[in-house]
Amino acid sequence: MRKSTNMNRRKFLAGTALLTAALPAAQAAAKVAQGSGPDPDLTGKSILITGCSSGFGRLGAEHYARLGAKVFATMRNLPRVEAEELRALAARDGLDITVLELDVLSDESVQQAVAGVQEAAGGAIDILVNNAGIGITGPVEVQDAEATRLAFETNVFGPQRVWQAVLPGMRAAKTGQIFNISSQLGRLIVPSAGHYSATKFALEAMSEQLAYELVPHGIDVTVIQPGGYPTKIWVNRNRYNEELKARLSDELREGYAQLVAQMGTEDGTGRNTDPMDIPRAIAEIATMPAGDRPLRRAVHPHRRPQEGINKVMADTQLAWLGGSGYGPWVKAVLT
Numbered sequence: 001m002r003k004s005t006n007m008n009r010r011k012f013l014a015g016t017a018l019l020t021a022a023l024p025a026a027q028a029a030a031k032v033a034q035g036s037g038p039d040p041d042l043t044g045k046s047i048l049i050t051g052c053s054s055g056f057g058r059l060g061a062e063h064y065a066r067l068g069a070k071v072f073a074t075m076r077n078l079p080r081v082e083a084e085e086l087r088a089l090a091a092r093d094g095l096d097i098t099v100l101e102l103d104v105l106s107d108e109s110v111q112q113a114v115a116g117v118q119e120a121a122g123g124a125i126d127i128l129v130n131n132a133g134i135g136i137t138g139p140v141e142v143q144d145a146e147a148t149r150l151a152f153e154t155n156v157f158g159p160q161r162v163w164q165a166v167l168p169g170m171r172a173a174k175t176g177q178i179f180n181i182s183s184q185l186g187r188l189i190v191p192s193a194g195h196y197s198a199t200k201f202a203l204e205a206m207s208e209q210l211a212y213e214l215v216p217h218g219i220d221v222t223v224i225q226p227g228g229y230p231t232k233i234w235v236n237r238n239r240y241n242e243e244l245k246a247r248l249s250d251e252l253r254e255g256y257a258q259l260v261a262q263m264g265t266e267d268g269t270g271r272n273t274d275p276m277d278i279p280r281a282i283a284e285i286a287t288m289p290a291g292d293r294p295l296r297r298a299v300h301p302h303r304r305p306q307e308g309i310n311k312v313m314a315d316t317q318l319a320w321l322g323g324s325g326y327g328p329w330v331k332a333v334l335t
């Protein structure tokens with residue numbers, strides 16, 4: 001929890017207007033935190049989300065729109081049935097959701113989508129949710145170049161492409177919020193999880209550095225670290241795993257027989273957690289005062305082992321850099 005007496009981003013910016021504007025949001029956030037207040041109010045906020053064909057992205061698109069946001073729900077490979085269903089829902093319920101194409105693997109697709117969104121939003125977007133992601137499992141040694149590239153291209157370079165496209169607008173506006181969806185496995189290592197942790201560790205590092213560098217620009221970065229939730233990530237992962245398994249040599253297949261046999265066998269149905277936890281956490285953080293939003297939020301009803309690591313890392317970072325020339329940036333984000 002951020003300490004209000006120490007250096008924070010609002011003090012760093014020392015903007016009276018910003019403070020005044022933040023007060024209603026601060027009161028709303030406090031009520032939501034107590035669980036007794038109204039739903040977060042996202043009226044007037046424009047939100048761009050990647051990976052809205054299923055899971056947290058799809059649920060978030062609807063949730064933020066029901067909270068009043070102007071939502072730009074993106075997915076790859078349009079036209080597709082998920083896009084038509086979301087458009088039909090928006091039309092039926094009067095939700096401000098625009099569905100458009102964005103493939104995080106393509107510079108051109110990202111630039112085209114962000115340009116279209118900014119034009120429709122009448123300027124910089126307020127909130128980016130970098131949600132699109134994939135898993136490919138198995139031992140590290142069996143991850144070939146193709147699987148490794150796809151994992152990093154989707155989970156690391158994908159979000160980077162999107163924040164590089166939106167940041168010039170946010171910096172010009174001197175405001176904005178970026179959510180990057182990492183994972184519990186952005187802090188912890190599970191055997192046979194492929195390069196998933198490697199990609200999410202990279203995303204965590206890039207996000208934290210970005211958060212420091214964006215302090216003077218009035219832009220907040222929050223890393224969401226979900227535990228296991230029953231979305232389509234498991235069956236999607238099985239598809240990528242089958243493709244990788246088909247490319248394996250007999251030597252590798254036999255060398256890791258048990259772990260290779262386990263690749264692609266989970267469909268997520270054994271998990272009884274509610275994927276709405278993630279959009280709810282994002283909406284709550286989005287309505288916090290600018291400059292006071294947490295750098296990291298672990299999300300799972302029971303298991304959040306990464307919280308201890310988050311704390312040790314923040315304390316270490318503060319002890320290491322707090323008294324240096326970088327101190328104001330680091331303290332603004334971590335205290």
Ligand code: NDP
Nearest residue numbers: 051053054055056103104132133183226228229231232233
């Ligand atoms: P889903 O598989 O349901 O959703 C993932 C979304 O990402 C889909 O819409 C998928 O689209 C999209 N996507 C994949 N590749 C691309 C691409 N190249 N361009 C655009 N979109 C793409 O999984 P979740 O909702 O669970 O995952 C969302 C995020 O949450 C991911 O970053 C994941 O790593 C993370 N996460 C999930 C956890 C869980 O337990 N569910 C736990 C921890 C983190 P398409 O349908 O076209 O494949």
